[in-house]
Amino acid sequence: MKFAIQVNEGPYQHQASDSAYFFTKAALEKGHEIFRVFFYHDGVNNSTNLTTPPQDDRNIVERWAELAEQHNLDMVVCVAAAQRRGIVDEGEAKRNGKDATNIREPFRISGLGQLVEAAIQSDRLVVFGD
16 A cells, blocks of 8 residues: 655654654555655654754654655655744755755655645555644
Protein backbone atom coordinates (compact mmCIF):
# COMPACT_ATOMS: atom_id res chain seq x y z
CA MET A 1 0.00 0.00 0.00
CA LYS A 2 1.16 3.53 -0.72
CA PHE A 3 0.71 6.08 2.07
CA ALA A 4 0.89 9.84 2.30
CA ILE A 5 1.48 11.12 5.82
CA GLN A 6 0.37 14.53 7.13
CA VAL A 7 1.81 15.82 10.42
CA ASN A 8 -0.06 18.81 11.91
CA GLU A 9 1.53 19.13 15.35
CA GLY A 10 4.93 20.20 16.62
CA PRO A 11 7.51 17.74 17.92
CA TYR A 12 7.15 18.30 21.66
CA GLN A 13 3.69 19.80 22.27
CA HIS A 14 1.65 16.80 21.15
CA GLN A 15 1.91 13.04 20.58
CA ALA A 16 1.08 13.41 16.86
CA SER A 17 4.67 13.67 15.60
CA ASP A 18 5.78 10.61 17.57
CA SER A 19 2.76 8.65 16.37
CA ALA A 20 3.35 9.69 12.75
CA TYR A 21 7.02 8.74 13.01
CA PHE A 22 6.32 5.29 14.46
CA PHE A 23 3.51 4.66 11.96
CA THR A 24 5.78 5.65 9.06
CA LYS A 25 8.64 3.52 10.36
CA ALA A 26 6.37 0.49 10.88
CA ALA A 27 4.80 0.87 7.44
CA LEU A 28 8.24 0.94 5.80
CA GLU A 29 9.36 -2.11 7.81
CA LYS A 30 6.27 -3.99 6.57
CA GLY A 31 7.15 -3.18 2.95
CA HIS A 32 4.66 -0.37 2.34
CA GLU A 33 5.59 2.73 0.37
CA ILE A 34 5.53 6.26 1.78
CA PHE A 35 4.85 8.65 -1.10
CA ARG A 36 5.46 11.78 0.95
CA VAL A 37 5.45 13.13 4.51
CA PHE A 38 3.85 16.58 4.59
CA PHE A 39 4.34 18.84 7.62
CA TYR A 40 1.54 21.37 8.07
CA HIS A 41 0.43 23.91 10.71
CA ASP A 42 2.64 23.52 13.82
CA GLY A 43 3.98 20.31 12.28
CA VAL A 44 6.50 22.43 10.36
CA ASN A 45 8.42 22.76 13.65
CA ASN A 46 9.53 19.15 13.11
CA SER A 47 11.93 20.48 10.48
CA THR A 48 13.95 23.10 12.35
CA ASN A 49 17.67 22.54 12.63
CA LEU A 50 17.74 24.61 15.83
CA THR A 51 15.95 22.06 18.03
CA THR A 52 18.26 20.94 20.82
CA PRO A 53 16.47 18.66 23.29
CA PRO A 54 18.20 17.54 26.52
CA GLN A 55 20.56 14.58 26.08
CA ASP A 56 18.19 12.21 27.89
CA ASP A 57 15.20 13.16 25.67
CA ARG A 58 14.33 11.98 22.18
CA ASN A 59 15.39 14.18 19.28
CA ILE A 60 12.31 14.04 17.09
CA VAL A 61 13.71 16.25 14.32
CA GLU A 62 16.80 14.07 14.05
CA ARG A 63 14.70 10.88 14.07
CA TRP A 64 12.62 12.16 11.13
CA ALA A 65 15.76 13.22 9.24
CA GLU A 66 17.46 9.86 9.77
CA LEU A 67 14.36 7.91 8.68
CA ALA A 68 14.07 10.08 5.57
CA GLU A 69 17.72 9.56 4.68
CA GLN A 70 17.54 5.78 5.24
CA HIS A 71 14.42 5.39 3.07
CA ASN A 72 14.79 8.32 0.66
CA LEU A 73 11.56 9.90 1.92
CA ASP A 74 10.17 13.11 0.49
CA MET A 75 9.77 15.39 3.52
CA VAL A 76 7.80 18.51 2.57
CA VAL A 77 7.19 21.49 4.83
CA CYS A 78 4.27 23.82 3.99
CA VAL A 79 5.69 27.17 2.88
CA ALA A 80 2.95 29.36 4.39
CA ALA A 81 3.02 27.57 7.75
CA ALA A 82 6.83 27.65 7.74
CA GLN A 83 6.95 31.38 7.08
CA ARG A 84 4.56 32.06 9.96
CA ARG A 85 6.73 30.04 12.32
CA GLY A 86 10.17 31.20 11.19
CA ILE A 87 11.27 28.05 9.33
CA VAL A 88 13.46 29.21 6.45
CA ASP A 89 15.49 27.53 3.70
CA GLU A 90 17.96 29.29 1.40
CA GLY A 91 15.36 30.18 -1.22
CA GLU A 92 12.92 31.63 1.29
CA ALA A 93 15.69 33.49 3.12
CA LYS A 94 16.82 35.15 -0.08
CA ARG A 95 13.28 35.90 -1.24
CA ASN A 96 12.31 37.46 2.11
CA GLY A 97 15.56 39.26 2.93
CA LYS A 98 16.54 37.00 5.82
CA ASP A 99 20.20 36.44 6.71
CA ALA A 100 19.98 32.85 8.01
CA THR A 101 18.35 29.49 7.39
CA ASN A 102 17.22 26.89 9.90
CA ILE A 103 15.65 23.97 8.03
CA ARG A 104 17.16 20.53 8.63
CA GLU A 105 18.19 18.50 5.60
CA PRO A 106 16.44 16.53 4.04
CA PHE A 107 13.27 18.55 4.72
CA ARG A 108 12.24 20.91 1.92
CA ILE A 109 9.77 23.79 1.70
CA SER A 110 6.97 23.72 -0.85
CA GLY A 111 3.29 24.49 -1.23
CA LEU A 112 -0.02 22.78 -0.51
CA GLY A 113 -0.04 21.39 -4.03
CA GLN A 114 2.45 18.80 -2.74
CA LEU A 115 -0.14 17.63 -0.20
CA VAL A 116 -2.85 17.42 -2.85
CA GLU A 117 -0.55 15.45 -5.15
CA ALA A 118 0.37 13.09 -2.32
CA ALA A 119 -3.30 12.46 -1.53
CA ILE A 120 -4.07 11.75 -5.20
CA GLN A 121 -1.05 9.50 -5.78
CA SER A 122 -1.42 7.46 -2.58
CA ASP A 123 -3.85 4.78 -1.53
CA ARG A 124 -4.34 6.44 1.86
CA LEU A 125 -3.67 9.84 3.40
CA VAL A 126 -3.07 9.39 7.13
CA VAL A 127 -3.32 12.59 9.20
CA PHE A 128 -1.72 12.99 12.63
CA GLY A 129 -2.89 15.87 14.83
CA ASP A 130 -5.71 18.39 14.55
